[in-house]
Amino acid sequence: xxxxxxxxxxxxxxxxxxxxxxxxxxxxxxxxxxxxxxxxxxxxxxxxxxxxxxxxxxxxxxxxxxxxxxxxxxxxxxxxxxxxxxxxxxxxxxxxxxxxxxxxxxxxxxxxxxxxxxxxxxxxxxxxxxxxxxxxxxxxxxxxxxxxxxxxxxxxxxxxxxxxxxxxxxxxxxxxxxxxxxxxxxxxxxxxxxxxxxxxxxxxxxxxxxxxxxxxxxxxxxxxxxxxxxxxxxxxxxxxxxxxxxxxxxxxxxxxxxxxxxxxxxxxxxxxxxxxxxxxxxxxxxxxxxxxxxxxxxxxxxxxxxxxxxxxxxxxxxxxxxxxxxxxxxxxxxxxx
Amino acid sequence: xxxxxxxxxxxxxxxxxxxxxxxxxxxxxxxxxxxxxxxxxxxxxxxxxxxxxxxxxxxxxxxxxxxxxxxxxxxxxxxxxxxxxxxxxxxxxxxxxxxxxxxxxxxxxxxxxxxxxxxxxxxxxxxxxxxxxxxxxxxxxxxxxxxxxxxxxxxxxxxxxxxxxxxxxxxxxxxxxxxxxxxxxxxxxxxxxxxxxxxxxxxxxxxxxxxxxxxxxxxxxxxxxxxxxxxxxxxxxxxxxxxxxxxxxxxxxxxxxxxxxxxxxxxxxxxxxxxxxxxxxxxxxxxxxxxxxxxxxxxxxxxxxxxxxxxxxxxxxxxxxxxxxxxxxxxxxxxxxxxxxxxxxxxxxxxxxxxxxxxxxxxxxxxxxxxxxxxxxxxxxxxxxxxxxxxxxxxxxxxxxxxxxxxxxxxxxxxxxxxxxxxxxxxxxxxxxxxxxxxxxxxxxxxxxxxxxxxxxxxxxxxxxxxxxxxxxxxxxxxxxxxxxxxxxxxxxxxxxxxxxxxxxxxxxxxxxxxxxxxxxxxxxxxxxxxxxxxxxxxxxxxxxxxxxxxxxxxxxxxxxxxx
Numbered sequence: 001x002x003x004x005x006x007x008x009x010x011x012x013x014x015x016x017x018x019x020x021x022x023x024x025x026x027x028x029x030x031x032x033x034x035x036x037x038x039x040x041x042x043x044x045x046x047x048x049x050x051x052x053x054x055x056x057x058x059x060x061x062x063x064x065x066x067x068x069x070x071x072x073x074x075x076x077x078x079x080x081x082x083x084x085x086x087x088x089x090x091x092x093x094x095x096x097x098x099x100x101x102x103x104x105x106x107x108x109x110x111x112x113x114x115x116x117x118x119x120x121x122x123x124x125x126x127x128x129x130x131x132x133x134x135x136x137x138x139x140x141x142x143x144x145x146x147x148x149x150x151x152x153x154x155x156x157x158x159x160x161x162x163x164x165x166x167x168x169x170x171x172x173x174x175x176x177x178x179x180x181x182x183x184x185x186x187x188x189x190x191x192x193x194x195x196x197x198x199x200x201x202x203x204x205x206x207x208x209x210x211x212x213x214x215x216x217x218x219x220x221x222x223x224x225x226x227x228x229x230x231x232x233x234x235x236x237x238x239x240x241x242x243x244x245x246x247x248x249x250x251x252x253x254x255x256x257x258x259x260x261x262x263x264x265x266x267x268x269x270x271x272x273x274x275x276x277x278x279x280x281x282x283x284x285x286x287x288x289x290x291x292x293x294x295x296x297x298x299x300x301x302x303x304x305x306x307x308x309x310x311x312x313x314x315x316x317x318x319x320x321x322x323x324x325x326x327x328x329x330x331x332x333x334x335x336x337x
Numbered sequence: 338x339x340x341x342x343x344x345x346x347x348x349x350x351x352x353x354x355x356x357x358x359x360x361x362x363x364x365x366x367x368x369x370x371x372x373x374x375x376x377x378x379x380x381x382x383x384x385x386x387x388x389x390x391x392x393x394x395x396x397x398x399x400x401x402x403x404x405x406x407x408x409x410x411x412x413x414x415x416x417x418x419x420x421x422x423x424x425x426x427x428x429x430x431x432x433x434x435x436x437x438x439x440x441x442x443x444x445x446x447x448x449x450x451x452x453x454x455x456x457x458x459x460x461x462x463x464x465x466x467x468x469x470x471x472x473x474x475x476x477x478x479x480x481x482x483x484x485x486x487x488x489x490x491x492x493x494x495x496x497x498x499x500x501x502x503x504x505x506x507x508x509x510x511x512x513x514x515x516x517x518x519x520x521x522x523x524x525x526x527x528x529x530x531x532x533x534x535x536x537x538x539x540x541x542x543x544x545x546x547x548x549x550x551x552x553x554x555x556x557x558x559x560x561x562x563x564x565x566x567x568x569x570x571x572x573x574x575x576x577x578x579x580x581x582x583x584x585x586x587x588x589x590x591x592x593x594x595x596x597x598x599x600x601x602x603x604x605x606x607x608x609x610x611x612x613x614x615x616x617x618x619x620x621x622x623x624x625x626x627x628x629x630x631x632x633x634x635x636x637x638x639x640x641x642x643x644x645x646x647x648x649x650x651x652x653x654x655x656x657x658x659x660x661x662x663x664x665x666x667x668x669x670x671x672x673x674x675x676x677x678x679x680x681x682x683x684x685x686x687x688x689x690x691x692x693x694x695x696x697x698x699x700x701x702x703x704x705x706x707x708x709x710x711x712x713x714x715x716x717x718x719x720x721x722x723x724x725x726x727x728x729x730x731x732x733x734x735x736x737x738x739x740x741x742x743x744x745x746x747x748x749x750x751x752x753x754x755x756x757x758x759x760x761x762x763x764x765x766x767x768x769x770x771x772x773x774x775x776x777x778x779x780x781x782x783x784x785x786x787x788x789x790x791x792x793x794x795x796x797x798x799x800x801x802x803x804x805x806x807x808x809x810x811x812x813x814x815x816x817x818x819x820x821x822x823x824x825x826x827x828x829x830x831x832x833x834x835x836x837x838x839x840x841x842x843x844x845x846x847x848x849x850x851x852x853x854x855x856x857x858x859x860x861x862x863x864x865x866x867x868x869x870x871x872x873x874x875x876x877x878x879x880x881x882x883x884x885x886x887x888x889x890x891x892x893x894x895x896x897x898x899x900x901x
Binding site for chain 2 (some may be wrong): 130205207208212213215216218262263265268270272276278280
């Protein structure tokens with residue numbers, strides 16, 4: 001079947017980006033109307049083997065599955081699109097309460113801010129809320145010492161400087177910025193950066209570099225333990241947004257499109273391709289619509305990346321989250337002449 | 338680290354020369370050819386490697402607005418002159434609403450949408466939307482909650498739109514954060530709080546993108562903040578410079594600002610400026626001095642309030658300034674769009690700046706030197722000044738705010754305001770909406786307090802002199818009004834004007850209608866009842882070869898086109 005882009009396909013060299021598109025013959029030679037498609041497609045980078053053979057894998061999609069998947073895709077896209085699309089997962093495995101600060105936090109802070117610092121009925125999230133995470137150690141120390149009268153935050157100055165310092169340090173751990181959690185990782189952030197730009201940056205962005213189909217990971221490691229990050233990489237199917245499916249649409253006269261469905265109504269699908277281009281496709285011009293059975297996020301990092309590479313990658317994500325917002329703090333200092 | 342463009346390596350096969358390909362029911366051949374929006378089939382063969390969005394210098398510096406409307410005023414000149422010519426005085430009667438977008442954000446829509454490659458970008462409060470410009474479908478939507486504890490204008494949660502640079506989109510939040518979003522997905526890339534040391538700061542404007550820099554100002558000029566214009570690196574969000582509009586101690590003009598009064602002197606930069614790439618100069622208006630009505634605490638001219646500033650975008654240095662209303666005690670501001678026009682002036686080609694000011698006079702300046710050329714009174718009633726002298730300085734009357742209240746014309750809403758003017762090179766006319774209205778202005782000393790407005794008292798309407806709005810056409814070559822079109826209505830509309838290459842002028846009238854008139858005569862040719870008050874300025878774009886005209890009204894955005 002001529003997809004109209006055979007020659008361009010060769011231009012990309014590396015097998016990682018090559019798209020292999022396979023249709024399983026349904027045994028029905030006549031033109032298949034939209035909705036009755038029974039086909040599978042597969043991208044080699046989505047499969048467990050890097051060099052994919054031409055064999056079709058997976059079940060033949062029946063129409064109901066197709067529609068259900070489209071629906072699931074839309075739902076998960078909604079989750080993906082929130083500005084604050086930080087998955088509220090990974091509280092398990094966070095810094096262990098095996099020190100004094102953890103006990104202090106549990107007795108003095110958790111009652112209002114929650115055991116994991118993510119907020120309770122009486123006080124805000126201090127583990128992942130941007131405004132709090134962006135505060136300096138000195139600012140946090142001042143708040144702990146003096147309290148915040150207007151909001152009912154008590155002053156803990158009586159604990160003394162050392163204990164307050166320990167509490168700040170523990171809060172940093174809850175924010176995913178502490179040292180103790182990362183000390184367990186021997187990863188090399190520089191190597192991890194290479195791993196990121198070899199594997200992840202096609203869809204994910206860090207500090208403005210990379211793709212946009214997946215979640216921006218600049219501050220992903222904030223408030224997440226290394227274990228939670230590892231799990232998200234190895235088992236994306238458990239994460240929100242991890243189940244986005246690539247959709248192929250073949251139209252009667254305007255060619256074929258591949259991408260993610262971004263909007264739909266009774267008359268059109270809007271598909272976004274990997275370059276960001278939007279294609280508004282009238283439903284009555286659609287010949288076939290094929291939903292990839294596998295999610296967008298590769299599920300084979302467990303075999304593709306060895307343990308060391310994974311540690312490097314996690315280390316890089318943590319470093320990236322620590323470097324935080326690239327923009328400077330803007331006080332009233334004069335920077336003009 | 339891989340180069341920034343590495344993400345473009347893949348999926349070139351999908352005809353990425355367009356952002357929004359249209360696979361409608363029509364055959365491609367039956368569709369008119371447009372310069373930048375192509376059909377899917379032609380794009381695939383024509384430009385498989387062209388960037389998706391990639392708004393760069395050339396697009397923004399182009400003179401003449403074609404299919405795309407890539408910045409708040411359409412181009413850097415502020416003329417709101419669209420080169421599109423499908424809609425003409427002969428067929429405009431058939432114009433009809435193609436689609437409506439409804440915003441559920443708090444606050445009304447005051448944005449001028451921006452369109453590039455068939456995608457419209459719009460802000461509403463702290464939300465940003467990408468819409469299919471053909472039918473209003475929401476392609477993405479990012480949302481952040483409105484801020485609490487804001488005062489005055491900022492508490493209205495208004496956002497007047499976006500700037501685009503490269504593949505990224507920039508917007509200001511109500512609490513003066515500059516957000517950088519990926520225009521393809523709406524995801525946040527960075528977020529800078531750029532005025533967070535005084536909670537009376539807010540932001541309502543659209544940023545302006547100039548050569549890799551993002552320029553932002555603030556609101557809060559009636560609430561005792563110190564105005565500034567700041568430039569940020571479009572890529573990193575790093576602040577490159579900040580130009581205070583109120584001089585600090587020892588600086589030129591500081592005699593007006595005793596003690597710490599400079600820290601709350603106003604002069605905010607609450608609308609996008611214009612830019613001349615050849616002169617590499619920004620033209621940015623500044624707001625009223627603060628406190629608004631009590632001039633006793635700020636003796637002298639109160640530089641640089643109620644000015645237009647010519648600013649070097651590389652350094653933030655002021656090349657020249659022109660003050661419309663020295664020692665402004667009328668809340669006149671100076672933020673109306675400074676429109677850049679190249680034309681003959683008294684027989685010589687000249688780079689002009691034309692601004693219809695809130696104080697009731699229309700000014701023509703030489704924008705190279707800042708030299709004052711002329712001022713023409715356009716408001717029916719002006720009593721704060723008897724005229725403008727040969728240096729451009731007002732000849733003041735004794736009308737001042739008083740304890741009991743003083744009838745002041747124009748009133749505090751100004752003889753015009755932030756709503757857009759337009760200039761059409763073909764007619765040589767400068768079009769804008771004016772408000773003929775007076776208010777009774779009072780003064781009472783107040784001390785500054787964070788969380789409180791800082792007007793030092795206020796105004797009330799004068800019931801015996803009801804206001805009236807006019808659409809005016811100012812003939813630049815004769816320095817006279819060519820025609821005026823009196824509006825029915827309650828004077829509550831805040832809608833702007835745009836013009837097209839076919840001599841049409843579109844504007845928001847004062848009785849809920851969006852309207853088109855013949856630019857030469859002012860004769861009304863078409864109108865559409867939007868059912869609500871208009872508080873935004875119009876624009877025009879083309880998608881899939883079809884010309885649209887769009888304007889926000891209330892909390893909806895309407896897009897109009899001719900029937901197929």
